[in-house]
Amino acid sequence: MAKQKTTVGTINNETLAFTAGRDVELDQALITVDCIGTAAHVTMLSKMPLKPALITEAERKQVIEGLVEIIGLAQDNKFKIKLADQDVHLAVERTLTKKLGDLGKKIHTCRSRNDQVAVDLRLYAKEQILATLEEAAALVAALVSFGKKHEAVPMVGRTHMQPGMPSSVGLWATAHAESLLDDCVSLVNAYELNDQCPLGSAASYGVPLPIDRQLTSDLLGFSRPTHNVLYANNGRGKMENIVLSAMSQVMLTLSRLAQDFMLFTMPEFNYFLLPAEFCTGSSIMPQKQNPDVCELVRAKASRVKAAELGVYDLIKGSPTGYNRDLQEAKELFMEGMATTRACLRIVTPMIKATKVNAKALIDGFSPDVFATDRALELVGEGMPFRDAYHYIKENLHELESIDPVEAIQLKTHLGAPFGLDWDYFTDRTAAVKETVREERKVFNRAVTKLLGVGYPLA
Numbered sequence: 001m002a003k004q005k006t007t008v009g010t011i012n013n014e015t016l017a018f019t020a021g022r023d024v025e026l027d028q029a030l031i032t033v034d035c036i037g038t039a040a041h042v043t044m045l046s047k048m049p050l051k052p053a054l055i056t057e058a059e060r061k062q063v064i065e066g067l068v069e070i071i072g073l074a075q076d077n078k079f080k081i082k083l084a085d086q087d088v089h090l091a092v093e094r095t096l097t098k099k100l101g102d103l104g105k106k107i108h109t110c111r112s113r114n115d116q117v118a119v120d121l122r123l124y125a126k127e128q129i130l131a132t133l134e135e136a137a138a139l140v141a142a143l144v145s146f147g148k149k150h151e152a153v154p155m156v157g158r159t160h161m162q163p164g165m166p167s168s169v170g171l172w173a174t175a176h177a178e179s180l181l182d183d184c185v186s187l188v189n190a191y192e193l194n195d196q197c198p199l200g201s202a203a204s205y206g207v208p209l210p211i212d213r214q215l216t217s218d219l220l221g222f223s224r225p226t227h228n229v230l231y232a233n234n235g236r237g238k239m240e241n242i243v244l245s246a247m248s249q250v251m252l253t254l255s256r257l258a259q260d261f262m263l264f265t266m267p268e269f270n271y272f273l274l275p276a277e278f279c280t281g282s283s284i285m286p287q288k289q290n291p292d293v294c295e296l297v298r299a300k301a302s303r304v305k306a307a308e309l310g311v312y313d314l315i316k317g318s319p320t321g322y323n324r325d326l327q328e329a330k331e332l333f334m335e336g337m338a339t340t341r342a343c344l345r346i347v348t349p350m351i352k353a354t355k356v357n358a359k360a361l362i363d364g365f366s367p368d369v370f371a372t373d374r375a376l377e378l379v380g381e382g383m384p385f386r387d388a389y390h391y392i393k394e395n396l397h398e399l400e401s402i403d404p405v406e407a408i409q410l411k412t413h414l415g416a417p418f419g420l421d422w423d424y425f426t427d428r429t430a431a432v433k434e435t436v437r438e439e440r441k442v443f444n445r446a447v448t449k450l451l452g453v454g455y456p457l458a
């Protein structure tokens with residue numbers, strides 16, 4: 001077979017800078033998880049049935065100590081990855097080798113940077129998904145209490161943007177809350193798929209030594225190791241794509257909520273009063289109060305979707321096994337998750353601060369909005385629906401005396417059939433919070449056991 005020809009020598013600086021790309025900077029966020037991954041790997045190596053032991057118990061402790069030190073530096077923002085390191089993985093190895101000599105050179109036994117970065121990103125994703133769930137649950141709670149407070153405030157329900165049927169502010173707010181609760185299901189599904197440990201799959205093809213991937217996975221608090229070592233590497237990018245697709249669902253909900261907000265706060269509607277602290281002004285028009293937060297949330301939904309599609313595009317033609325292309329997915333992944341979280345964090349206080357203008361909402365009703373409800377009342381009295389439909393269509397004037405407040409109370413009192421069963425929302429929100437609590441506990445327990453000190457997921 002033809003041999004690959006390369007010039008012998010060290011990599012030049014241009015190549016180094018080009019291939020490291022933004023990793024030197026992005027990997028700063030991965031230092032803690034990288035050290036935790038190494039701690040698990042080295043612990044597993046120390047338990048391997050080899051004589052003499054690859055790493056003794058005393059050496060394991062030394063490595064853990066070194067790693068804890070690095071995490072401490074990282075948390076104080078004092079651990080710097082250099083361009084010559086290329087990435088966090090080699091920066092940690094360089095630092096440990098400087099401190100521990102030959103022992104530092106052993107830590108990379110039976111692994112590759114490929115499975116190392118894969119595990120780092122999965123641990124990082126765990127933290128981000130749980131934080132996103134927590135932030136989403138906070139927004140659900142804000143929407144539900146907004147809805148509850150204005151439960152029976154009438155609002156014209158629209159289809160095709162035209163007045164349709166009587167609705168309420170309660171129904172509007174909790175529609176978005178329920179959407180977000182479904183998005184949490186997507187996030188939890190993504191979390192579960194992500195909850196598999198790829199460490200020990202090495203470059204993509206495993207190693208010829210009796211490593212214990214189950215042990216590594218347990219030490220890190222993963223639910224299980226990935227099964228096939230090649231898929232462990234092919235799964236990189238795919239996993240990011242799955243997580244971003246769940247994030248993108250959250251953004252879809254936020255974008256539509258933001259859009260409604262912009263509509264309902266227009267002076268022509270005046271349903272809601274957008275709080276001034278969430279608006280910006282104009283440099284030329286002195287009177288302006290613009291809903292920039294909402295506009296940007298809408299725009300950022302596009303960016304998160306672009307990140308998801310970007311990752312998809314990076315991997316869709318990627319041949320089996322590790323390819324450096326995957327590195328480019330890191331920025332999209334981190335940015336997509338951070339953007340989603342930032343949007344959740346700004347929308348929640350905005351909802352909390354929003355005032356409802358009940359008068360404008362009631363004034364927004366025209367009698368014909370009651371046509372369908374009235375026709376259905378006639379059905380309740382025994383008239384066939386199509387007859388009632390035509391009767392109302394010809395006698396719209398009969399609707400003029402209907403009071404929106406009374407009409408909406410009638411529906412609101414139906415409770416669950418109207419979709420305003422408050423227990424439904426509190427139960428689902430509590431379940432999301434419980435998942436977050438449980439998963440954080442599992443991780444913290446594992447890390448504390450591994451390092452002797454805990455690094456709670458943010």
Ligand code: ARG
Nearest residue numbers: 023087113114117324326327
């Ligand atoms: N920075 C690299 C990445 O994100 C780490 C893995 C490098 N592996 C390699 N074989 N060059 O993918």
